[in-house]
Amino acid sequence: MDYVYGPGRNHLFVPGPVNIPEPVLRAMNRNNEDYRSPAVPALTKTLLEDVKQIFKTTSGTPFIFPTTGTGAWESALTNTLSPGDRTVSFLIGQFSLLWIDQQQRLGFNVDVVESDWGQGANLDILEDKLAADSAHTIKAICIVHNETATGVTNNLAKVRKLLDDYRHPALLLVDGVSSICALDFRMDEWGVDVALTGSQKALSLPTGMGIVCASPKALEASKTAKSVRVFFDWNDYLKFYKLGTYWPYTPSIQLLYGLRAALDLIFEEGLDNVIARHARLGKATRLAVEAWGLKNCTQKEEWYSDTVTAVLVPPHIDGAEVVRRAWKRYNLSLGLGLNKVAGKVFRIGHLGNLNELQLLGCLAGVEMILKDVGYPVELGSGVGAASAYLQNNIPLIPSRI
Amino acid sequence: MDYVYGPGRNHLFVPGPVNIPEPVLRAMNRNNEDYRSPAVPALTKTLLEDVKQIFKTTSGTPFIFPTTGTGAWESALTNTLSPGDRTVSFLIGQFSLLWIDQQQRLGFNVDVVESDWGQGANLDILEDKLAADSAHTIKAICIVHNETATGVTNNLAKVRKLLDDYRHPALLLVDGVSSICALDFRMDEWGVDVALTGSQKALSLPTGMGIVCASPKALEASKTAKSVRVFFDWNDYLKFYKLGTYWPYTPSIQLLYGLRAALDLIFEEGLDNVIARHARLGKATRLAVEAWGLKNCTQKEEWYSDTVTAVLVPPHIDGAEVVRRAWKRYNLSLGLGLNKVAGKVFRIGHLGNLNELQLLGCLAGVEMILKDVGYPVELGSGVGAASAYLQNNIPLIPSRI
């Protein structure tokens, strides 16, 4: 089964799935259990309570679906909207594209606001649309917080401000798949109505849980939303929440214990420290890219992502070859460029349970690969630039002081 | 986290999730991987090929969804049917009830054929309906192969025969959640159009994979089926099958390797030997029930289930108390009676990676519990009756001869 085995650790730097920390692997190393025994609901109760913290919400209601991010999208949409409803959605990269595709296939009237790949959501256009929509035909704003394909982080606070400025009642639905638990995300403060993430991203678990959090307004909307839904229906969950058994169908016992361990690690480190660590890793990566004389796919600093960096390669180099070579020679997993930026970028994911020396090993690898494919990088330059920043900014590990 | 820890092993005898064998636990004890590397498609290819064997199909197309059985149901229905389509569906217990509820919520015109809980699907009524349906308004027959709530196995060969006798083109959709890999199931021979199972049942994995297998006729139907679907859409999978990358969204790396290990174990034992083992365990359980002077919820031998036995308790005894006591005193997990049979039965799941001595330990436990709750059982009687049968029928372990 491991016929592609290479000596030493795989260096996993795709922007998800990410490295699982040992305590989480340990927590999941277990037999199945009867999920109807008193133990599983008791565990679930703590999870539902604690998972709200990673959304920074106290009023939200979380749902832990046995699904992926794509399923979480579907749950967010079908529980709050009815076929034909107008959504405003921003196309800025492959994942926002896929979400828009889903919205269309689910029968919504999607008002697409497109930007160059490498730019953030065009909020000026949003403002125009909101200003023009005194009839409130816009039922929801759908936006990815962090576009994983291009490494672009959108400004959600500003989206909220625009909605407030225009007193617009549209729901704010946010894909936080590659942001929540890694980037600054504030569900309550920003008035996000549905936020969602996947377990295999910054939570650093295996794939298999799509975590969706609904505001009271979203829950209210779900009462009248006419989209057909069964598996992804919040209402089934809410019924079982009331019964105290929590699960309308069988959850993964292993992932429940894994989530418990993952949350414990995040809380031990401190969520804000986790976010600060991601900021350090993102900054260090960008400094390396700059030192190599390469450009970030992200066109402006305001959109820089601290969870993934898409690096533009010179025209004569194939980004996919960088990724292939990383895997074949260095046991390094980098992200491919997708769709419009296929071949033009390679991506370094720097999210999840990851530390600085892991990143520096990755950056050292990228330097060698760049040389392999004919780009004249000075070996050590990116690592040096990143290190210069990190050496000034890495805190002591609190548990070891 | 293990605040409900009891000494020794938990005896897991709910009809799912079931015991995970050590080799499968080992296979899943691993970090995440880049699912876009060449390794994961190569692994997936073997899985898709080999998983067909557990359905006994060569012409079917399997889909491995990151979901549960409920999601697999939804996938089977939405890919083959359009809103308003007439289905004939058999209500014989809690799980067929839930599937019918799903069919109704998805907008189908469900023609419900109800039986007493403890009886199998009423195929006489099916015959009448087929005979009357010369207009072919029935688009699909939906049937659970094994109703987990009552321990009733339906006769699928007969369903096929009726469809053939009346040359009826309705699709045959089968929930094989608690049958496939445990009971005799023959997708091709019985002309099943969609069959499905969940990983946490006889495959003996964690929850998280809903495996759906579609016949060529079902695939053809999916081209015109108008039910809204995105996450559960076969077509997205088929596109990626063609590309050779297989996954429209992120799979669970751990479950893929787990499925590989689970299939390897099943093939090593031999699928027919696995089925024979379940037949032995089922028979032994029923002999014990008889020895205790109790009745099987299943009303006729033709419906006896070899994966789960629902045991009727005398009126003055609460089946739920049997289950509670099992857990609180004996570290034994039994299945509750659900809905109409709540309190009236407790269930012994005897499916998955399980052997005879495990079952006998469970039966010994049930005897003590029955005594605990005031039923005058002779201790050892059920175990003795089961052993008498087993001692004559257990084969030597082939790898140890």
Added chain:
Amino acid sequence: MDYVYGPGRNHLFVPGPVNIPEPVLRAMNRNNEDYRSPAVPALTKTLLEDVKQIFKTTSGTPFIFPTTGTGAWESALTNTLSPGDRTVSFLIGQFSLLWIDQQQRLGFNVDVVESDWGQGANLDILEDKLAADSAHTIKAICIVHNETATGVTNNLAKVRKLLDDYRHPALLLVDGVSSICALDFRMDEWGVDVALTGSQKALSLPTGMGIVCASPKALEASKTAKSVRVFFDWNDYLKFYKLGTYWPYTPSIQLLYGLRAALDLIFEEGLDNVIARHARLGKATRLAVEAWGLKNCTQKEEWYSDTVTAVLVPPHIDGAEVVRRAWKRYNLSLGLGLNKVAGKVFRIGHLGNLNELQLLGCLAGVEMILKDVGYPVELGSGVGAASAYLQNNIPLIPSRI
């Protein structure tokens, strides 16, 4: 590697190595660590403190050797005695025989007190020897608390009483390999000078730690003991205890964390409850043996062992065939008869992290095997007899009340 794989769990009923509970497996599922970092000494400190509880000592000094029980024996002897020293040692079965052989090879003058296999240590002869030894030529009494080969538990309190009665200064060295953490053992109260056990016995860990606990008197003796020793020398450990780094050479990181988890489980259950559980399992086993019409190898009730039962088979039956058949047909591991009792007994180990239903599964298996080999047992009789006792005596699981 698992070419002897059988479906379902292996039923492990040898008297060591025993079943490892899941929380312990989880704790050990980890990478290596630098044992010179502050983390490992901090962990070790808690282990050395807490491990004293399983010996019921406050004044003893524990040593955790990376070795087996055989190594622990050697450590006990070489640290306290000098070549030529007279020891009184009791030959009552294979393990006491091996220890005596070791004593002889290490150059001690071993005064062997032999009993029939199935009897306990002859303490009358000990009394005679003590009475006769006014010159105090006896330097140590070496005794196994529980002879694993025959299922005989010796009366240590009485040994201490004899030593006290005769005011004899001999050291009391006790092999507690198959007793400590399972049988009532009181190092301080019984004035045991060196007690030892192995990790793979009642502690329910993998093999690899020989745990030796020395009284102040034993430590004092070690200052003058002239036996050659390096690897097993307590003094090297004591030096590193003073330094606070604890380890003269590299320990197994995994076993340290495993021991932590094992002790936590024992303390959560309560050591006295653990001992009571073993008493229940031992009694239940003996009741089954009696119901089968078979004899216990142990000749008198006062010596009955609650951790292992050696069952005498009728002359026409080969005990080894019982063991072979258990493994080949039932995935059950029983203990062979060793040396003098080879073929005459088979052994049921009932120690470690084990519960009643596991034992009943084993007993049900033994019944079928007995029938297989031609012994006319009534199936269910042993299980019934054991259950009748257990059903009256099993407490509720405290964490689940």
Added chain:
Amino acid sequence: MDYVYGPGRNHLFVPGPVNIPEPVLRAMNRNNEDYRSPAVPALTKTLLEDVKQIFKTTSGTPFIFPTTGTGAWESALTNTLSPGDRTVSFLIGQFSLLWIDQQQRLGFNVDVVESDWGQGANLDILEDKLAADSAHTIKAICIVHNETATGVTNNLAKVRKLLDDYRHPALLLVDGVSSICALDFRMDEWGVDVALTGSQKALSLPTGMGIVCASPKALEASKTAKSVRVFFDWNDYLKFYKLGTYWPYTPSIQLLYGLRAALDLIFEEGLDNVIARHARLGKATRLAVEAWGLKNCTQKEEWYSDTVTAVLVPPHIDGAEVVRRAWKRYNLSLGLGLNKVAGKVFRIGHLGNLNELQLLGCLAGVEMILKDVGYPVELGSGVGAASAYLQNNIPLIPSRI
């Protein structure tokens, strides 16, 4: 238990215990087994056969002791020598010192040949001693192949040549703890009589197995060697080898399966490729040290070690502070300077299942630490120097070509 948890992976660069690869962790994630069943001897047989390959011997007899390197030393000495026997032993660092101490405590007449720490064994003096010893009073030459404390590799081929030149019959006993499976080692070709290693070194397992391999001449010597030994006695093993049960006492089931997996990985990579990988990692490390303007503790290139590099720090810097800081700030585990070189060096272990990017992450960390402690290193310089070499020399991963 993980109260010293830091985010991300621990970077383990002590020269043992080393990183355990995932396939080995998986193989060890298992319950105990009866070691007297047919399965364990069958497994053991393959291990004993295959483990000879890592010693490059066909005529040697391996013994797998449940012990550490210190125990393996004791086994090598006590099985081949008698008290009072003269050994020639080279004192070149902490581990040779400890072995000499053991030799003295075991009662041998140790002729110590001392060198500066940082130099190899003085073979000129050995030659003088051999030349002078026409009476063959020297019974054994004891030498560490690789002194882990200073990063010095001795020239064993030359030792053999000297013995041959002087037709001296002394046994050649070699500590290969930090060399075997990583450095070029040829038991048969170099006429090594006893070679030994520990599982936690280049084999990349947990601590717990001391593997000793004896030449026919060593086995012959064991017949007359008078050193007292029981636990470490080869003869007990040989008896059980003949019986085909292999184990005189209980082995660790987990480590046996772990060793199987470890050997499989080594053979898959190819032992010579493993050695070449260590050569690359060693060379890269030395190039980094040079780029930092620091000196290697090893005084001449002929002694450079490819498994560990001891880096001399400038006088005003405390090597221990480098190690402390690595752990507290960077989650990096480096080796302390020991004894004579305490504070003067820190050590980078680069052995076992490790790849280039892991090493580069470590080197990037060391650069930051050096800056932290006031040494004016140019960040990126060491990584760049190492990368320049590696980028030219890393082969493609064969399984991925």
